[in-house]
Amino acid sequence: MKRILVTGGAGFLGSHLIDRLVEQGHEIVCLDNLQTGSLQNVKHLEGQITFIQHDITEPLPEMGMFDEIYNLACPASPVHYQANPVHTFKTSVLGALNLLELARKTNAKIFQASTSEVYGDPLVHPQPEHYWGHVNPIGIRSCYDEGKRGAETLFFDYARMYDVEIKVVRIFNTYGPRMDPRDGRVVSNFIVQSLQNKPLTVYGDGKQTRSFCYVDDLIEGFIRMMATPKEIQGPINLGNPNEFTMLELAEKVLLLTENEALLKFEPLPQDDPKQRQPVIDEAKKLLNWEPKVMLNEGLKNTITYFKEKV
Numbered sequence: 562m563k564r565i566l567v568t569g570g571a572g573f574l575g576s577h578l579i580d581r582l583v584e585q586g587h588e589i590v591c592l593d594n595l596q597t598g599s600l601q602n603v604k605h606l607e608g609q610i611t612f613i614q615h616d617i618t619e620p621l622p623e624m625g626m627f628d629e630i631y632n633l634a635c636p637a638s639p640v641h642y643q644a645n646p647v648h649t650f651k652t653s654v655l656g657a658l659n660l661l662e663l664a665r666k667t668n669a670k671i672f673q674a675s676t677s678e679v680y681g682d683p684l685v686h687p688q689p690e691h692y693w694g695h696v697n698p699i700g701i702r703s704c705y706d707e708g709k710r711g712a713e714t715l716f717f718d719y720a721r722m723y724d725v726e727i728k729v730v731r732i733f734n735t736y737g738p739r740m741d742p743r744d745g746r747v748v749s750n751f752i753v754q755s756l757q758n759k760p761l762t763v764y765g766d767g768k769q770t771r772s773f774c775y776v777d778d779l780i781e782g783f784i785r786m787m788a789t790p791k792e793i794q795g796p797i798n799l800g801n802p803n804e805f806t807m808l809e810l811a812e813k814v815l816l817l818t819e820n821e822a823l824l825k826f827e828p829l830p831q832d833d834p835k836q837r838q839p840v841i842d843e844a845k846k847l848l849n850w851e852p853k854v855m856l857n858e859g860l861k862n863t864i865t866y867f868k869e870k871v
C-alpha cells in the first residue's frame with residue numbers, strides 16, 4: 562500500500578483517478594481548493610480518503626510523507642482558466658514549484674498533468690512529443706498554455722538538479738461522467754444543451770478538430786505512466802487519435818440524445834487551435850497503452866450521467 566497525494570482530486574479527472582487508486586488499496590490524500598471541482602465528486606469515498614481544502618499556490622500544509630504525488634490541480638476549461646488568468650498561471654507555476662519541493666523533501670515520485678495545449682495552435686499535425694509547439698505568449702489562452710509549459714520546465718529542472726523522479730503526460734481533450742455541466746467545454750456543453758432542447762453552440766464554422774479520449778482510458782494511462790522505471794520521465798502524449806470536427810461531434814450528440822435541436826453559430830474564441838490529434842507511438846511503446854473506448858460508446862455513458870444531473 563502506498564501513501565499518495567492527488568491535487569485537484571475533487572475535479573473531473575482527479576476523482577476518477579482517486580477511484581482507481583482506492584480500488585488498488587492505497588491511502589489517499591486529496592488536496593483541492595474546490596475552484597472548479599466539487600466534494601460531490603468524491604462523496605462516495607467519504608471515510609476512505611482524507612480531504613484537505615487548500616490552494617496549491619499557497620505554502621502547503623504539513624501532510625507527512627508520500628510515496629507518490631499526482632499534480633492535477635488547475636482549471637482545465639478555457640472559460641474557467643480565463644476567469645482569473647493570473648491565478649491560473651500561479652496555479653501552474655507556483656503550484657508546481659510547491660509540489661516539486663514537497664516531492665524533493667519527501668523523496669516522492671511526482672506526476673504532472675500537462676496538456677496538448679503546450680503545442681498551442683500546432684503547425685505540425687498530428688502532434689508528436691518532440692514538436693515544440695506554436696503558442697501565443699500574450700493571448701487569452703497563454704495563462705494556461707505558458708503556465709503548463711513553465712511547469713514542464715520546472716519538472717525537468719528538478720529532475721536534473723535534484724534527481725526528483727518525474728512523470729509528465731500531455732493530456733489531449735478528455736471527456737466523461739463527472740464533467741461539470743457548467744464546465745464550458747465542448748462535450749459537456751453540447752450534451753447539456755441537447756438534453757435541455759437548446760441549440761448547440763458551435764464556435765466558428767465548426768470545422769476545427771479535436772481528438773476526444775474517454776476518461777477510463779486516460780486514467781489507465783496515468784497508472785501505467787506512474788509505474789514506469791525512473792528513466793522514463795516523459796513527456797508522453799495521452800489521448801485518442803480519432804479526430805473529429807466540432808460539427809461531427811454536434812451531429813453525434815444530437816443522434817445519441819435523439820434530439821433535433823438546432824445549431825447556433827457563435828464567434829470563434831481568440832487563438833482557438835484549428836486542429837489537434839496526438840501521436841501516441843510513445844505511449845504504445847513505453848506504456849503498452851492505447852485507448853479502447855470509441856467516441857459513440859463514451860458519449861453514451863456521458864449522456865447517461867448528464868441525464869441524471871441536468
Ligand code: NAD
Binds near residue numbers: 574595615633677736
Ligand atoms: P477540473 O477543473 O475538473 O479539475 C481541476 C481540479 O483542480 C478542480 O477540482 C479544482 O478545484 C482544482 N484546482 C484548481 N486550481 C487549484 C489550486 N490552485 N489549488 C488547488 N486545487 C485547484 O479539470 P480536469 O479536466 O479534471 O483537469 C485535471 C488536470 O488535467 C488539470 O491540470 C488540467 O490542466 C489537465 N488536463 C485536462 C484535460 C481534459 O481534457 N480534461 C486536458 C489536458 C490537461
Ligand code: UDP
Binds near residue numbers: 638745746748807
Ligand atoms: N467549442 C464549441 N462550442 C462550445 C464549446 C467549445 O464549438 O460550446 C469549441 C471550441 O471553440 C474548440 C473546441 O470546441 O474549438 C474544443 O473546446 P474545449 O473548450 O472543449 O477545449 P479546448 O479548446 O481547450 O481544446
